[in-house]
Amino acid sequence: MSVSHDKLKHFLAEDAFIVSNHARSRMFQRNISTENIQDVILQGQIIEEYPEDEPCPSVLIFAYSEGRPLHVW
Numbered sequence: 481m482s483v484s485h486d487k488l489k490h491f492l493a494e495d496a497f498i499v500s501n502h503a504r505s506r507m508f509q510r511n512i513s514t515e516n517i518q519d520v521i522l523q524g525q526i527i528e529e530y531p532e533d534e535p536c537p538s539v540l541i542f543a544y545s546e547g548r549p550l551h552v553w
Contacts, residue, residue: 485526488539492521512550519545520552527551 491497499507499514507513524543531537541552 485539485541488521488541492518516545516548516550517552519543520550524550524552 499517507517520541520543523545524541526539527542528540529537530539538553543550
């Protein structure tokens with residue numbers, strides 16, 4: 481099972497996503513905001529899919545946010 485970009489955007493619009501503690505810590509270290517993450521999901525391109533990830537399939541998305549290249553997994 482893969483994750484569609486439309487489904488990711490739907491979860492974002494419904495505020496149905498969680499940023500893990502690990503991700504939040506890395507975001508803080510790198511000065512990345514939740515808005516930056518949202519920009520990448522909305523504007524980015526899926527560059528890699530991980531359908532076998534547990535407990536849910538995941539994807540790697542790339543885009544620029546505020547002029548910075550960012551990857552969201």
